[in-house]
Amino acid sequence: MKLGEEESNLSLQALESRQDDILKRLYELKAAVDGLSKMIQTPDADLDVTNIIQADEPTTLTTNALDLNSVLGKDYGALKDIVINANPASPPLSLLVLHRLLCEHFRVLSTVHTHSSVKSVPENLLKCFGEQNKKQPRQDYQLGFTLIWKNVPKTQMKFSVQTMCPIEGEGNIARFLFSLFGQKHNAVNATLIDSWVDIAIFQLKEGSSKEKAAVFRSMNSALGKSAWLAGNELTVADVVLWSVLQQVGGCSVAVPANVGGCSVAVPANVGGCSVAVPANVGGCSVAVPANVQRWMRSCGNLAPFHTALKLLQ
Numbered sequence: 001m002k003l004g005e006e007e008s009n010l011s012l013q014a015l016e017s018r019q020d021d022i023l024k025r026l027y028e029l030k031a032a033v034d035g036l037s038k039m040i041q042t043p044d045a046d047l048d049v050t051n052i053i054q055a056d057e058p059t060t061l062t063t064n065a066l067d068l069n070s071v072l073g074k075d076y077g078a079l080k081d082i083v084i085n086a087n088p089a090s091p092p093l094s095l096l097v098l099h100r101l102l103c104e105h106f107r108v109l110s111t112v113h114t115h116s117s118v119k120s121v122p123e124n125l126l127k128c129f130g131e132q133n134k135k136q137p138r139q140d141y142q143l144g145f146t147l148i149w150k151n152v153p154k155t156q157m158k159f160s161v162q163t164m165c166p167i168e169g170e171g172n173i174a175r176f177l178f179s180l181f182g183q184k185h186n187a188v189n190a191t192l193i194d195s196w197v198d199i200a201i202f203q204l205k206e207g208s209s210k211e212k213a214a215v216f217r218s219m220n221s222a223l224g225k226s227a228w229l230a231g232n233e234l235t236v237a238d239v240v241l242w243s244v245l246q247q248v249g250g251c252s253v254a255v256p257a258n259v260g261g262c263s264v265a266v267p268a269n270v271g272g273c274s275v276a277v278p279a280n281v282g283g284c285s286v287a288v289p290a291n292v293q294r295w296m297r298s299c300g301n302l303a304p305f306h307t308a309l310k311l312l313q
Contacts, residue, residue, distance in 0.1 A: 081109075081144030084173065085156040085166075088121045088149045092170045093308045094243035095155070096128055098177040098236075099145055100304030105181065109141040115150035124311050125149060143180075171201040171240055178236035185235075193230045196237035200244045220289035227298065234302075242299045246312060 086092050102108055110129040114121050128147070156166040157173045167173050175197060185193065199218070203211040219241070222229050229237045288296075299305045 080142075080159060081146055082157060082159045082177075083146045083148065085115070085148050085150040085152050087152050087155070088118060088125050090247065091125060091128075091311055092155045092173070092243070093246055093311070094170055094174045094236075094239045095147075095177065096308040096311065097239050097243065097304045098174060099129065099147075100307055102143065102145065102177065102180065104304075106142045107140065109138065109144045111144075111146045113146065113148045115148050117151035118149050121149045128311060169201065170243070171197045174236050174240050174243075178239070183233075183235070189230055193235050193237045196229050197240045200237075200241040204241065205244045205248060216287075216289055216292060219295070220291045223291035223295045228295070238295075238299065242296065242305060243308075245296065246309065 084092075084095060086095070099108070099110065103110070112126055112129055114126070126149075129145075154168045155170050155173060156168050157176065158166050167176060175194075199215055204215045207215075219229065226232050228234050229241065300309060
């Protein structure tokens with residue numbers, strides 16, 4: 001065999017070997033995605049991939065310094081103003097929680113308006129951002145957050161009124177707002193967080209009683225392994241699921257908890273913190289598991305959640 005042919009054969013073998021390795025990795029990725037897809041799409045399947053998420057120490061919310069220009073674009077001195085249209089008949093609690101969190105990290109100019117399509121708005125919703133004393137010049141703020149109570153079928157958001165289409169849906173807007181904190185997640189954890197947000201909107205809020213029960217089982221399993229739904233730090237998944245639970249549930253009710261193998265009634269007001277625990281979710285009686293109750297109390301103990309919860313009272 002000639003020298004040129006030998007080199008050609010070696011090159012071909014190396015190429016085939018690389019191709020086999022690539023195909024193997026693709027098959028592995030496909031299997032992982034199929035597994036996650038099956039758990040998300042099957043109503044009564046327990047979402048149980050949190051054991052592959054590793055975190056160091058429990059934290060509430062870790063953020064990285066984020067340049068808002070990199071996300072919202074550069075406006076050359078103009079204030080970046082996020083404008084949200086929401087229906088007062090169904091207040092988007094998750095967005096109000098995120099507003100408070102944003103105020104802890106940025107200088108936010110907050111304003112509330114009422115659209116002519118709405119006849120009346122409760123006083124607590126008109127003052128959902130507290131008393132707004134705008135003593136600083138507009139240019140001193142980093143971010144504008146304008147909430148307009150309006151008769152809309154779905155919550156809508158724009159941050160560039162002239163150039164962009166609205167982002168619709170509480171879950172999608174919450175994803176966007178939470179991205180401003182600059183949290184970094186690996187691909188698996190990011191997928192898990194996204195799946196929890198979808199579960200909150202499509203199964204817990206709009207699903208059947210069987211789907212709702214499956215969500216509670218999944219939440220209880222995940223929260224038995226970590227402080228928060230997607231690991232040991234607060235994510236948008238916790239904010240959205242908490243919000244949906246408050247919207248579809250009842251307040252100050254007794255729910256069953258399994259203590260020492262026996263079923264006892266545990267009041268919603270536990271540990272001095274009033275927490276709305278949904279015993280009757282979407283018209284069906286659902287027992288809230290112990291881990292979910294503990295998680296709801298943890299959320300309620302945080303100021304942004306506690307403040308938003310007052311709007312329901």
